[in-house]
Amino acid sequence: xxxxxxxQIISLCKRRGxxxxxxxxxGGLQGAYDFGPLxxxxxxxxxxxxxxxxxxxxxxxxxxxxxxxxxxxxWKYSGHEETFNDPLVDxxxxxxxxxxxxxxDKCPNCGSTDLTExxxxxxxxxxxxxxxxxxxxxxxxxPETAQGIFANFSNVLATTSRKLPFGIAQVGKAFRNEIxxxxxxxxxxxxxxMEIEFFVMPGSDETWHERWLEARLAWWESIGVRRERISIYxxxxxxxxxxxxxxxxxxxxxPSIGVQEIEGIANRTDYDLGSHSKDQAxxxxxxxxxxxxxxxxxxxxxxxxSKRHLVPYVIEPSAGVGRCVLAVLCxxxxxEQIKAPSAERLQSVADALSAFLKSAGKSEKxxxxxxxxxxxxxxxxxxxxxxxxxxxxxxxAMPGADEIELGKKLRGQAQPILDEHYRTVLHLRPxxxxxxxAVFPLKRNHEQIVATAKxxxxxxxxxxGVRTVYDDSGAIGKxxxxxDEIGTPYCITVDFDTLGEGKAPGHAGTVTVRDRDTMAQxxxxxxxxxxxxxxxxx
RNA sequence: GCGGGCGUAGCUCAGUGGUAGAGCAUCUGCCUUCCAAGCAGAUGGUCGCGCGUUCGAAUCGCGUCGCCCGCUCCA
Numbered sequence: 001x002x003x004x005x006x007x008q009i010i011s012l013c014k015r016r017g018x019x020x021x022x023x024x025x026x027g028g029l030q031g032a033y034d035f036g037p038l039x040x041x042x043x044x045x046x047x048x049x050x051x052x053x054x055x056x057x058x059x060x061x062x063x064x065x066x067x068x069x070x071x072x073x074x075w076k077y078s079g080h081e082e083t084f085n086d087p088l089v090d091x092x093x094x095x096x097x098x099x100x101x102x103x104x105d106k107c108p109n110c111g112s113t114d115l116t117e118x119x120x121x122x123x124x125x126x127x128x129x130x131x132x133x134x135x136x137x138x139x140x141x142x143p144e145t146a147q148g149i150f151a152n153f154s155n156v157l158a159t160t161s162r163k164l165p166f167g168i169a170q171v172g173k174a175f176r177n178e179i180x181x182x183x184x185x186x187x188x189x190x191x192x193x194m195e196i197e198f199f200v201m202p203g204s205d206e207t208w209h210e211r212w213l214e215a216r217l218a219w220w221e222s223i224g225v226r227r228e229r230i231s232i233y234x235x236x237x238x239x240x241x242x243x244x245x246x247x248x249x250x251x252x253x254x255p256s257i258g259v260q261e262i263e264g265i266a267n268r269t270d271y272d273l274g275s276h277s278k279d280q281a282x283x284x285x286x287x288x289x290x291x292x293x294x295x296x297x298x299x300x301x302x303x304x305x306s307k308r309h310l311v312p313y314v315i316e317p318s319a320g321v322g323r324c325v326l327a328v329l330c331x332x333x334x335x336e337q338i339k340a341p342s343a344e345r346l347q348s349v350a351d352a353l354s355a356f357l358k359s360a361g362k363s364e365k366x367x368x369x370x371x372x373x374x375x376x377x378x379x380x381x382x383x384x385x386x387x388x389x390x391x392x393x394x395x396x397a398m399p400g401a402d403e404i405e406l407g408k409k410l411r412g413q414a415q416p417i418l419d420e421h422y423r424t425v426l427h428l429r430p431x432x433x434x435x436x437x438a439v440f441p442l443k444r445n446h447e448q449i450v451a452t453a454k455x456x457x458x459x460x461x462x463x464x465g466v467r468t469v470y471d472d473s474g475a476i477g478k479x480x481x482x483x484d485e486i487g488t489p490y491c492i493t494v495d496f497d498t499l500g501e502g503k504a505p506g507h508a509g510t511v512t513v514r515d516r517d518t519m520a521q522x523x524x525x526x527x528x529x530x531x532x533x534x535x536x537x538x
Numbered sequence: 539g540c541g542g543g544c545g546u547a548g549c550u551c552a553g554u555g556g557u558a559g560a561g562c563a564u565c566u567g568c569c570u571u572c573c574a575a576g577c578a579g580a581u582g583g584u585c586g587c588g589c590g591u592u593c594g595a596a597u598c599g600c601g602u603c604g605c606c607c608g609c610u611c612c613a
Contacts, residue, residue, distance in 0.1 A: 007606085015549065027586060027603045123612085179539075179611045187612070241613080249613080261613055320613090338573070370607090399607050402543070408551060415550060416562080420574060443571065473564085477573035484573095496570065512572075519573070 001390050003333035005397035006256035009326070010184050012333070012424065016486050018042065018434075019185065019325075031181025031189035033322070038486055041434030041467065043192075043325055046223065047171050049431065050194045050319075053219055060166045061196070062156055066148025068173060069129065069139045073294050074147050077275045080124060080140075083242045125175045125189075141175035146316060148172070149197040150272040153299045164301055164312055165208065167198035171321070183257050185322035192321035199301070199312035202270065202286070208315045209267050213248050216265060216317050220250065223324075224429050225331050229253050233261070243271040243287075252327045256397070262327055263319040270311040273299040283311050332426040332487060335390040341421045346385055349392065352413040353382055356406040370400035389414060390422060426487030427517055430537045435488045436466040437533060440479045442495040444472035453494040456511065456526060464530045466537060480514065489516045490533060498526075 003009055013019040018039035022032030035043055055061045075081050125141040142148065149168045156168055171194050181187050200208045213232070221227050233249040240247055247266040251259045271287035274280060278295045300309040357378045360371055377398060381391050392414040396407050430436065439457040441449040454470055461468040469488075471479050476493065483491050491514045500508035510523040513532065524532050 011549085021604080024604090028605080030604075176612085178613095181612095182606095235613095239613095264613070397606095400543095402606075412551065412561090416575085419562080423573085440572095443569085445567090445569075475571060475574070475576090477571090480573050482574085493572065495572075501570085514572080521572075 001335045001388075003255045003330050004391070004394040006184060006254065006330075007397050008393065009255075009329050009333060012485065013039065013329070018329075018486075031178060031187070033185055033188060038434040039325070042328075042428075042432060043321060045432045045434070046324055046328065047192075047194065047321060049223060050219070051169065051171065053222070054167075054196060055169050058167075060162075061169055062160055062162065062166070063169045064149060064152055064156065065170060065172060066145065066152060068142050068175075069127070070142060070147060070151065072139055074151060074276075075124065075140050075143075077290060077292050077295070078147050078150075078272060079242050079275065079290070080143055123176050123178070125177055143176050144174050144318075145170050145172045145193045145195050146197060146268075146272070146318070149195070150276055150299070150314075153199070153273060154297055157301065164303070165198065165200040165204070167196050169194075169196045171195075185326045186254070186257060186260060188322060193318055194321055194324070195318045196316065197268075197272075198315040198317070200315060201303070202310065202313050205267055205269070205313035205315060209246065209248070209265065212265055212315050212317050216250065216263060216319075220262075223328055223432060224427075225252065225327050229331070230262075231259065241266065243268045245269045245287075252323075252330075254327070255330055260323075262323045263317060266316045266318070268314040268316050270313055272314060273311045277311065283309075285311060328428070328432065329426070332428045334425050334427055335418075335422050336425060337387075337389075337422050339421050340386065341389070341417050345417050346389075349389065349410070349413045349417065350382065350385055352406070352410040353378060353385070353392070356404060356410045357382070359406045360404050370398070374398055374400060374404075390418060392418075423481050423484050425484040425516065428487035428489075430489040433487045433489055434467065435469050435483070435486060436537055437468040437490050437492060438479070438483045438488050439468060439470050439492045440476060440494070441472050442476060442493055448499055449494050449496070452498060453492075456492060456494065456529065460529065460533070464534060466533065480519075484516055487516070490514065490536065491516070492529070497523075 010019075014021075016038060017036035020034045020036055021028045022034050023029040051063070055063050124143050126138050127141060128137060129139045130137050149170055152168070156162070171192065173190060174193050175190050178187055178189055181189055196212075198208060198212065217227065217230065217232075220230060229252055231251045231253070233251050235244075235247040235249055244266045245268075247264055249261045250263040250265070252262040253259050269287045270283075270285050271289060274283060274285040274287055275289040275292065276295055277283060277298045277300070278292060279298055280289060280292060283298065283300065298309070299311065301312050302309050357375055360374050360378070374395070377395055381388055381395060392410060395401060396411055401407055426433075437460060439453045439460070441453040443449055450472065453472070457468050457470040460466060471482070473479075474482070480491055493512045493514065495512065496502035497504050497507035498509065498511050507523055509527075510525050511529070512521045513524050513529075514521045
């Protein structure tokens with residue numbers, strides 16, 4: 001059973017060290033999250049995969065890493081100073097808040113004209129540069145990494161002798177002062193972008209836009225995000241960003257929060273390179289740019305065929321790393337039944353469930369439509385509790401469910417049975433898994449078994465470079481499940497047979513390798529482990 | 539930002555004015571143990587934070603921070 005609520009993912013992330021709320025010891029900071037020991041591995045693996053697939057496996061791409069702080073004029077001419085700046089007004093009567101440019105003198109909600117003066121709200125974070133804090137000494141934290149690429153267009157062109165079409169890729173942090181960060185990694189104030197600016201001949205932009213759409217869809221599929229969970233949103237003209245002629249948003253169907261953007265693929269035309277150029281009138285620009293009196297450069301490309309300088313068009317595939325991590329986790333998440341719970345124990349959950357539903361039916365704290373949805377869901381669950389036990393959590397995650405006091409009791413009844421009869425497993429692609437291999441001793445107080453297991457672990461990590469961990473803090477079944485939960489593809493167990501002390505003398509010098517997805521085991525000679533795993537982990 | 543709900547041990551929760559609890563997890567021993575429940579012991583919380591009411595506050599009031607839901611906002 002795949003993830004049905006974001007809470008399941010959030011809980012796993014916190015519990016196992018993928019992602020923590022930022023600054024938690026001081027009560028947290030809204031819209032900031034920290035990646036833990038496993039999270040950083042997963043995130044780095046994703047970024048590396050993106051880089052490999054977009055930079056190394058193509059012939060038309062270079063990479064850069066630009067600074068986060070840039071001259072303020074970058075943001076003046078990119079249009080962000082103007083467009084990332086929304087004047088807001090509050091209605092004193094009904095307490096609603098609106099964008100001043102979206103309403104006329106009257107609150108659309110209650111019709112009141114008792115509005116506050118418009119107050120500017122800038123999405124860009126400001127910081128002071130240098131020791132003197134006067135009005136001219138500030139810079140913005142970049143709201144997108146893209147401008148670092150545009151600003152370096154001529155540098156890259158001059159140092160690499162690239163011909164159109166070619167692209168520049170970059171991964172880095174960006175910052176937006178979101179009014180209301182929400183939904184875990186989905187909307188945060190500090191995030192990482194994986195961006196490509198792909199420069200093409202004007203006129204070929206539409207073809208390249210389509211090609212990139214296909215290329216990006218293929219990448220998402222290659223990291224385990226099923227095609228049928230992604231939809232393409234052709235952004236209507238009135239919703240386009242100020243720099244875009246056309247944009248395809250790739251939308252992923254997240255649990256709890258529904259269909260949301262995971263990547264934007266925009267046709268930015270000649271807007272950015274043109275905006276940052278001097279002598280704009282002579283460049284034959286098609287985009288409407290602001291007059292630039294500060295730039296010292298023409299960001300143009302000399303086309304040898306037509307013998308003229310031109311401003312390339314730009315296709316920009318831009319994905320958020322956090323949203324990507326989240327989507328990959330949601331896709332990989334699974335709860336599987338290992339063995340059937342006894343009728344007696346199921347009955348205790350069934351009783352708690354029916355008490356919960358009775359209480360929900362009488363509750364006046366929740367809205368009728370929420371109550372009806374809860375009861376409908378609960379009843380269908382009650383009819384097939386044996387097969388659908390994990391959905392108790394789903395039920396309790398529904399809007400309004402936490403208003404019902406008996407919910408905690410229901411969870412308390414279901415939890416121990418779930419722990420024992422189900423496993424949580426992340427079916428991550430092996431190359432994305434934070435840990436590739438775990439090594440266990442079958443018995444943790446047998447000196448020789450422990451020593452052999454530790455030796456195997458050391459050797460594998462040192463010689464093959466794959467992330468390998470050792471664990472002996474529990475019975476073997478518990479160790480397997482612990483690794484399942486973080487998506488470790490292979491577990492190696494050293495047992496008595498390995499030492500030649502078991503019932504199968506022929507197995508001396510071999511260990512069992514257990515597959516995460518099938519739970520099947522295979523005996524492999526210790527000396528062949530490295531080759532065996534290299535093959536499997538590819 | 540508004541409205542509603544929530545915040546007690548790493549996790550799930552009990553505790554409604556009188557000395558902070560349980561189960562699981564973790565750690566240390568013991569056990570020939572391949573798919574989470576063996577045995578014994580131990581660690582761990584100024585009850586989100588602050589102020590107030592009270593002889594006394596996890597419990598009551600106010601404020602604040604964070605999270606969740608719905609609006610709003612936002613790519």
